[in-house]
Amino acid sequence: MFEKLDLTKTIDDESFEKSIGPLKERLGILQRTLRDLNIPVMIVIEGWNAAGITMSTAEIIQSLDPRGFNLHAIDNPSDEERARPFMWRFWLRTPSKGRIAIFARSWYSRALAEKLSSLSWKKSMKDKIVSINNFERQIADGGAVVIKFFLHISKEEQKMRLLERERNPLTAWLVTPHIWNFHQHYDTYLPIIDEFIENTDTDYAPWHVIESTDRKYAIFKVYSFLVKTLEKKILENQAGISKKGKIKSISKPPRTPVLRRSSSESSHSKDECQDILNNLQIEMLELHYLLFKRRIPFIIVYEGWDAAGKGGNITRIARFMNPLGYDVIPIAAPNENEKQYHYLRRFIKYFPAAGHIAVYDRSWYGRVLVERVEGFCSENEWQRAYQEINEMEQDYVESSGGGMVKFWLEIDKDEQLKRFKQREQDPLKQYKITDEDWRNRQKWDSYNSAVDEMLARTNTPYAPWVVIESDDKWYARVKALKTVIKNVEKLL
Amino acid sequence: MFEKLDLTKTIDDESFEKSIGPLKERLGILQRTLRDLNIPVMIVIEGWNAAGITMSTAEIIQSLDPRGFNLHAIDNPSDEERARPFMWRFWLRTPSKGRIAIFARSWYSRALAEKLSSLSWKKSMKDKIVSINNFERQIADGGAVVIKFFLHISKEEQKMRLLERERNPLTAWLVTPHIWNFHQHYDTYLPIIDEFIENTDTDYAPWHVIESTDRKYAIFKVYSFLVKTLEKKILENQAGISKKGKIKSISKPPRTPVLRRSSSESSHSKDECQDILNNLQIEMLELHYLLFKRRIPFIIVYEGWDAAGKGGNITRIARFMNPLGYDVIPIAAPNENEKQYHYLRRFIKYFPAAGHIAVYDRSWYGRVLVERVEGFCSENEWQRAYQEINEMEQDYVESSGGGMVKFWLEIDKDEQLKRFKQREQDPLKQYKITDEDWRNRQKWDSYNSAVDEMLARTNTPYAPWVVIESDDKWYARVKALKTVIKNVEKLL
Numbered sequence: 001m002f003e004k005l006d007l008t009k010t011i012d013d014e015s016f017e018k019s020i021g022p023l024k025e026r027l028g029i030l031q032r033t034l035r036d037l038n039i040p041v042m043i044v045i046e047g048w049n050a051a052g053i054t055m056s057t058a059e060i061i062q063s064l065d066p067r068g069f070n071l072h073a074i075d076n077p078s079d080e081e082r083a084r085p086f087m088w089r090f091w092l093r094t095p096s097k098g099r100i101a102i103f104a105r106s107w108y109s110r111a112l113a114e115k116l117s118s119l120s121w122k123k124s125m126k127d128k129i130v131s132i133n134n135f136e137r138q139i140a141d142g143g144a145v146v147i148k149f150f151l152h153i154s155k156e157e158q159k160m161r162l163l164e165r166e167r168n169p170l171t172a173w174l175v176t177p178h179i180w181n182f183h184q185h186y187d188t189y190l191p192i193i194d195e196f197i198e199n200t201d202t203d204y205a206p207w208h209v210i211e212s213t214d215r216k217y218a219i220f221k222v223y224s225f226l227v228k229t230l231e232k233k234i235l236e237n238q239a240g241i242s243k244k245g246k247i248k249s250i251s252k253p254p255r256t257p258v259l260r261r262s263s264s265e266s267s268h269s270k271d272e273c274q275d276i277l278n279n280l281q282i283e284m285l286e287l288h289y290l291l292f293k294r295r296i297p298f299i300i301v302y303e304g305w306d307a308a309g310k311g312g313n314i315t316r317i318a319r320f321m322n323p324l325g326y327d328v329i330p331i332a333a334p335n336e337n338e339k340q341y342h343y344l345r346r347f348i349k350y351f352p353a354a355g356h357i358a359v360y361d362r363s364w365y366g367r368v369l370v371e372r373v374e375g376f377c378s379e380n381e382w383q384r385a386y387q388e389i390n391e392m393e394q395d396y397v398e399s400s401g402g403g404m405v406k407f408w409l410e411i412d413k414d415e416q417l418k419r420f421k422q423r424e425q426d427p428l429k430q431y432k433i434t435d436e437d438w439r440n441r442q443k444w445d446s447y448n449s450a451v452d453e454m455l456a457r458t459n460t461p462y463a464p465w466v467v468i469e470s471d472d473k474w475y476a477r478v479k480a481l482k483t484v485i486k487n488v489e490k491l492l
Numbered sequence: 493m494f495e496k497l498d499l500t501k502t503i504d505d506e507s508f509e510k511s512i513g514p515l516k517e518r519l520g521i522l523q524r525t526l527r528d529l530n531i532p533v534m535i536v537i538e539g540w541n542a543a544g545i546t547m548s549t550a551e552i553i554q555s556l557d558p559r560g561f562n563l564h565a566i567d568n569p570s571d572e573e574r575a576r577p578f579m580w581r582f583w584l585r586t587p588s589k590g591r592i593a594i595f596a597r598s599w600y601s602r603a604l605a606e607k608l609s610s611l612s613w614k615k616s617m618k619d620k621i622v623s624i625n626n627f628e629r630q631i632a633d634g635g636a637v638v639i640k641f642f643l644h645i646s647k648e649e650q651k652m653r654l655l656e657r658e659r660n661p662l663t664a665w666l667v668t669p670h671i672w673n674f675h676q677h678y679d680t681y682l683p684i685i686d687e688f689i690e691n692t693d694t695d696y697a698p699w700h701v702i703e704s705t706d707r708k709y710a711i712f713k714v715y716s717f718l719v720k721t722l723e724k725k726i727l728e729n730q731a732g733i734s735k736k737g738k739i740k741s742i743s744k745p746p747r748t749p750v751l752r753r754s755s756s757e758s759s760h761s762k763d764e765c766q767d768i769l770n771n772l773q774i775e776m777l778e779l780h781y782l783l784f785k786r787r788i789p790f791i792i793v794y795e796g797w798d799a800a801g802k803g804g805n806i807t808r809i810a811r812f813m814n815p816l817g818y819d820v821i822p823i824a825a826p827n828e829n830e831k832q833y834h835y836l837r838r839f840i841k842y843f844p845a846a847g848h849i850a851v852y853d854r855s856w857y858g859r860v861l862v863e864r865v866e867g868f869c870s871e872n873e874w875q876r877a878y879q880e881i882n883e884m885e886q887d888y889v890e891s892s893g894g895g896m897v898k899f900w901l902e903i904d905k906d907e908q909l910k911r912f913k914q915r916e917q918d919p920l921k922q923y924k925i926t927d928e929d930w931r932n933r934q935k936w937d938s939y940n941s942a943v944d945e946m947l948a949r950t951n952t953p954y955a956p957w958v959v960i961e962s963d964d965k966w967y968a969r970v971k972a973l974k975t976v977i978k979n980v981e982k983l984l
Contacts, residue, residue, distance in 0.1 A: 025920070032923060058815040062807065066820035066853065073816040079570045104816055170781045289662045315554065323550040324565040324596055328558035337829050361558065428517070431524060 001201075001209060002194050007154050010214040023223040024063040030230045031064050031100065037237055040095035040144040041230070044106045045222075047151025048186075049179050050161035051212045056151065057104045059219050060226070069100040074110060083295070083353035085399040086110070086128070087135050091348045094139055096340035107132055108196065112189075125192075127398060129199045134391045140204035141384060142342040145233045148205060149222055150197060151212040155186040258455035262412040263471040264479075273474035280481045281320035287488045288321045288357065295354035296491055297402035300484060301363045304409025305447075306437045307419040308470045313409065314359055316477040317484060326357035331366065343367060343377075344392055351396060363406075364389055368454045373446045386457040393463040403491045404463040407480055408455060409470040413444055493693075493701060494686050499646050502706035515715040516555040522722045523556050523592065529729055532587035532636040533722070536598045537714075539643025540678075541671050542653035543704045548643065549596045551711050552718070561592035566602060575787070575845035577891040578602070578620070579627050583840045586631055588832035599624055600688065604681075617684075619890065621691045626883045632696035633876060634834040637725045640697060641714055642689060643704040647678040750947035754904040755963040756971075765966035772973045773812035779980045780813045780849065787846035788983055789894035792976060793855045796901025797939075798929045799911040800962045801969075805901065806851055808969040809976060818849035823858065835859060835869075836884055843888060855898075856881055860946045865938045878949040885955040895983045896955040899972055900947060901962045905936055 034041060043060070045053050061071060072093045081089040087107065095101035111128040115121040140146050153161070162183060165171040182189070201207045208225045212218035268276075291298055300317070302310045314328055329350045338346045344364060352358035367389070372382040397404060411419075420441070423433040440447070459465045466483050470476040526533060535552070537545050553563060564585045573581040579599065587593035603620040607613040632638050645653070654675060657663040674681070693699045700717045704710040760768070783790060792809070794802045806820055821842045830838045836856060844850035859881070864874040889896060903911075912933070915925040932939070951957045958975050962968040 029920075054814060054816060061815055062811065066806070067822040067824070071815060071819070078572050080572070170778050173785060286662055293665060314558070319554065322546060323553055323563060324546060327563070330559040332559070335829065337827065428521075 001198055002152065002190060005152060005209060005211050007152065007157070007211050007213045009211045009217055011217040011220050013216070016216045016220055019220060020223065023220075023227055026227050027060070027063040027223065027230075028065065030227065030234065031068055033234055034100070034145075034230065035068055035098040037234065038097040038143075039233060039237060040097055040139075040142075041100040042095055042139060042144055042146045043100065043102045043226070044108070044146070044148040045102065045104050045151070046106060046108050046149065047210075047212065048153055048158055049182060050158055050165065051151035051153045052215060052218055053104050053151060055215065056149070056219065056222050057102060060102065060222065064100065068098070069102060070095070071102045071104065074103055074105040074107075076113075077110070080353070083355075084351055085396050086114075087131055087395065087399070088348060088351055090135065091342075091345055094342060094345060095144065096337075097143075107135070108200075112193070112196070125196070129196070131395050131399065132200055133202060133205075134395065136200075136202065136205035138344070138388050138391070139342060141388075144342075145229060146205035147226060147229050148200075148207045149225070150193075150207055150209045151218060152209055153212050155183070157213055158183055158186065255453075255456040256459055257452070258408075258459050258465055258467060260408065260410045260451070260455070260467050261469050262410045262415065264469045264475050266475075267472060268475060268478070270474050273478050276478050277316060277474075277481065280478070280485060281316075283485055284317070284481060285320040285322070287485060287492070288325055290492055291357065291488060292322070292325050292355040294492070297352040297354055297400050298357045298488060298491070299352060299396070299402065299404040300357065300359045301365070301404070301406040302359065302361050302409065303363060303365050303369070303407065304468070304470065305411050305416055306440055307416050307423070307433075308409035308411045309473050309476055310361055310409055312473060313407075313468070313470075313477050313480050314361060317481050318359065321357065325355065326359060327352070328359045328361055331360060331362040344388065348392070351400075352402070354400070354402075364392070365406075365454055365458075368458075369447065369450050370440075372450050373443055386454075389458055390460055390463075393458075393460065397462040403487055405483060405487045406458075406463060406465045407483070408451065408465055408467045409476065410467055411470045413441075415471050416441065493690055494644065494682060497644060497701060497703050499644065499649070499703050499705045501703045501709055503709040503712050505708070508708045508712055511712060512715065515712075515719055518719050519552070519555040519715065519722075520557065522719065522726065523560055525726055526592070526722065527560055527590040529726065530589040530635075531725060531729060532589055532631075532634075533592040534587055534631060534636055534638045535592065535594045535718070536600070536638070536640040537594065537596050537643070538598060538600050538641065539702075539704065540645050540650055541674060542650055542657065543643035543645045544707060544710055545596050545643060547707065548641070548711060548714050549594060552594065552714065556592065560590070561594060562587070563594045563596065566595055566597040566599075568605075569602070572845070575847075576843055577888050578606075579623055579887065579891070580840060580843055582627065583834075583837055586834060586837060587636065588829075589635075590832075599627070600692075604685070604688070617688070621688070623887050623891065624692055625694060625697075626887065628692070628694065628697035630836070630880055630883070631834060633880075636834075637721060638697035639718060639721050640692075640699045641717070642685075642699055642701045643710060644701055645704050647675070649705050650675055650678065747945075747948040748951055749944070750900075750951050750957055750959060752900065752902045752943070752947070752959050753961050754902045754907065756961045756967050758967075759964060760967060760970070762966050765970050768970050769808060769966075769973065772970070772977060773808075775977055776809070776973060777812040777814070779977060779984070780817055782984055783849065783980065784814070784817050784847040786984070789844040789846055789892050790849045790980060790983070791844060791888070791894065791896040792849065792851045793857070793896070793898040794851065794853050794901065795855060795857050795861070795899065796960070796962065797903050797908055798932055799908050799915065799925075800901035800903045801965050802853055802901055804965060805899075805960070805962075805969050805972050806853060809973050810851065813849065817847065818851060819844070820851045820853055823852060823854040836880065840884070843892075844894070846892070846894075856884070857898075857946055857950075860950075861939065861942050862932075864942050865935055878946075881950055882952055882955075885950075885952065889954040895979055897975060897979045898950075898955060898957045899975070900943065900957055900959045901968065902959055903962045905933075907963050908933065 045056055047053050057071065061069065070093070077089060090103075090107050093101055093103070111125070111132065115124050115128065136146050162175050162179065166175050197207050197209065208221070210218050210221045210225075302314060304310055318326060318328065327350065331347070334343070334346060347360070347364045350358060350360075367377065367385040368382050371377045393404060396402065420433055420437065423429045455465050455467075466479075468476045468479050468483075537548055539545050549563065553561065562585070569581060582595075582599050585593055585595070599620075603617070603624065607616050607620065628638050654667050654671065658667050689699050689701065700713070702710050702713045794806060796802050810818060810820065819842065823839070826835070826838060839852070839856045842850060842852075859869065859877040860874050863869045885896060888894065912925055912929065915921045947957050947959075958971075960968045960971050960975075
């Protein structure tokens with residue numbers, strides 16, 4: 001890609017002055033239109049050191065209303081970010097509807113920085129490319145525009161600029177040995193970056209490589225591409241040609257039916273289960289210490305019928321964990337703020353830090369359960385979700401080195417009715433039962449087939465589903481805890 | 493305080509078993525009542541190492557609905573937190589309405605940890621006590637219950653417990669040399685902690701020091717105090733005896749009238765101003781580098797009449813700053829989520845990191861302007877706000893080592909009318925003028941006296957107000973930039 005570029009390209013002052021004003025004004029207007037249309041925009045500005053990333057960023061934001069954008073300068077991750085999967089910090093910074101997120105450096109620079117310090121960087125690079133492409137595709141499928149710039153200068157030009165900065169006492173301290181070291185290896189990195197760009201140059205998130213020797217030419221090109229891309233998106237949106245809902249020819253994961261049963265073959269007395277539980281809880285406490293010590297994160301997902309006993313089950317599992325090392329994350333309908341973002345963001349936000357356990361009381365599977373059944377999202381959206389969820393889970397497991405297990409708590413329809421009625425009669429439990437529970441119950445069959453499809457399409461080796469037969473609460477608690485222990489042990 | 497305690501206190505098994513069940517159940521019920529009443533709760537659990545902080549926390553949360561609390565384990569600050577004022581991370585973790593925030597260790601442990609490593613710790617401790625008391629008073633005045641526990645054990649008991657942990661291979665690694673070192677100085681710290689507790693034992697946030705030699709006794713006491721305090725708060729609330737609105741006999745800052753003028757004595761041509769601005773902007777760029785390099789944060793607050801030119805003024809100031817080193821924070825009415833918290837939290841959240849500049853386009857002064865005039869808060873609330881704001885600004889300046897300057901952009905009533913009409917006629921600026929602007933204009937006189945009182949009561953040496961005569965936009969821009977430069981220079 002770099003070979004084809006002509007780094008001597010310039011723009012004369014007159015043409016620049018004539019064109020830049022209208023482009024800036026146009027960008028300001030486009031920002032307001034995008035806001036009115038609720039379209040999120042993600043702008044990535046990458047490039048060689050001293051190629052003008054800061055300068056281009058400063059240019060763009062001067063044409064924008066500060067009420068409508070966020071600028072993210074991406075440098076080394078913070079401790080909190082380092083303890084999470086690679087893409088976590090970027091997910092949190094994705095734009096909400098109608099807003100613009102500008103990344104001055106991004107996951108590309110970070111992937112490169114991490115990669116080059118890793119021994120198996122070729123393998124690591126491949127993984128990162130998959131993660132990044134999945135991320136950008138998901139954001140674009142969610143309705144966002146993704147625009148990526150790479151500012152390109154030659155090695156000689158870079159040297160000149162770094163020397164210039166060193167001569168200025170105000171900027172000299174910015175030119176670190178690390179930057180000079182990177183400069184010296186310019187020719188080594190060139191083909192690596194070239195390949196990186198080529199493999200992430202997609203139809204949903206294309207690269208614009210900008211010849212940046214002439215600063216004015218670079219600014220002009222950045223503005224031109226920005227305005228052109230945003231105008232196109234707005235036209236498409238207004239014409240109703242949204243790529244959002246289109247199902248791509250994606251390789252669907254095989255459907256492997258998962259058998260559901262509501263009661264177990266063997267049965268145990270409550271006392272018997274209590275004894276087993278007590279022993280298991282001590283085992284769990286020890287394993288939790290080991291996870292914490294070795295900084296391995298673990299996710300436990302609870303899904304199941306209303307009144308299947310998720311709450312009690314979670315409490316039993318948690319009882320002997322260190323409270324500072326786990327979080328129970330109760331998931332309800334998204335609030336107004338959460339609705340402004342990609343639907344996966346609010347779950348990713350609570351991904352556990354290294355060494356921590358996150359217990360999701362309901363989860364992202366709401367997309368293919370309640371949202372599907374109640375029509376809160378389009379068919380295209382929930383159809384797409386199986387793959388998106390599998391990708392998210394795989395990415396989490398691979399990039400964090402952690403584990404995940406997902407529980408479906410199964411009870412039969414009669415058992416649910418019995419429990420609903422019990423709750424209604426118990427003054428301490430009345431608050432647990434609402435009209436919504438009764439309404440959901442009426443749609444038992446629709447939910448039933450949604451559950452079947454969910455289990456079949458998202459039961460993966462890295463994040464398996466385990467059906468917990470929950471008609472007998474005590475048996476259910478023992479099985480859940482045993483399953484967690486088994487899965488944690490596999491990781492250690 | 494510690495002298496009066498009897499560390500041999502115990503509870504017999506039978507009494508414990510009889511009382512703990514009902515207490516736990518009661519706590520669960522109280523949580524739901526507090527949620528329904530929208531009362532936030534802040535529980536602080538402090539104590540000696542190995543005194544049972546983790547164990548007590550684990551106990552409490554087992555009686556709580558995970559949907560309604562957050563547990564914050566407070567350890568060393570992250571990089572992001574370290575770059576902010578001391579109380580910043582705690583402000584962000586304050587509970588929203590109806591929720592419980594539990595702090596396992598808190599600002600107390602952190603203040604102590606920082607203090608003991610500082611040379612001038614006696615002075616630093618005094619400052620921290622003021623900060624902490626102000627913080628807790630503000631949170632309590634905002635309607636929250638603040639409950640603080642200190643778990644107390646003797647030096648001998650601590651030694652025994654640490655040795656016990658060391659013998660267990662699972663917990664041995666938790667007993668660091670640092671913890672042993674702290675143990676060895678138990679007798680040195682005892683009077684320091686005693687004094688710290690005594691000076692922060694207030695009516696709005698009282699301490700409960702718990703004799704924790706007998707674990708069951710400690711748990712019993714923690715539950716008892718919790719239930720008692722929460723029940724009292726609920727009764728008060730239901731009886732309408734809310735402390736929220738009561739104005740305490742607080743020392744009001746002196747009112748120093750600040751003169752406002754809308755046009756300057758001297759006048760300059762636009763061209764002249766442009767030249768001056770260009771030179772100042774270069775100076776600003778240099779100062780910004782120095783702030784960045786020396787990790788000094790700076791806050792610029794813009795308030796002013798509608799159409800006074802805040803936007804244009806901010807753009808001119810920002811033009812020559814490094815975009816990665818400043819943020820413009822546009823303040824609109826609080827959204828639903830923000831309304832769930834103390835009104836200052838959403839502003840504190842955006843306090844600049846060390847070396848960064850934050851430009852607030854409108855600010856916390858909304859409390860004593862629009863919220864006062866439109867009746868969005870009670871008189872007690874806005875009357876209290878002057879002191880709260882002064883405290884917040886002083887705390888920010890002192891604990892971050894940064895600076896702050898606040899601009900009031902003054903135009904006269906006729907000039908505003910002229911600008912409103914111009915905006916209505918310019919298709920590119922129409923979006924800037926709304927019905928609300930016209931409505932606000934009708935209340936000019938009410939706003940006028942609110943502005944006078946605001947300037948008089950919050951013009952402090954650490955965060956001065958500067959009136960910018962803005963009838964002449966160009967003059968206003970020059971004056972604002974000059975003022976920022978002067979104030980930044982004073983810091984360097």
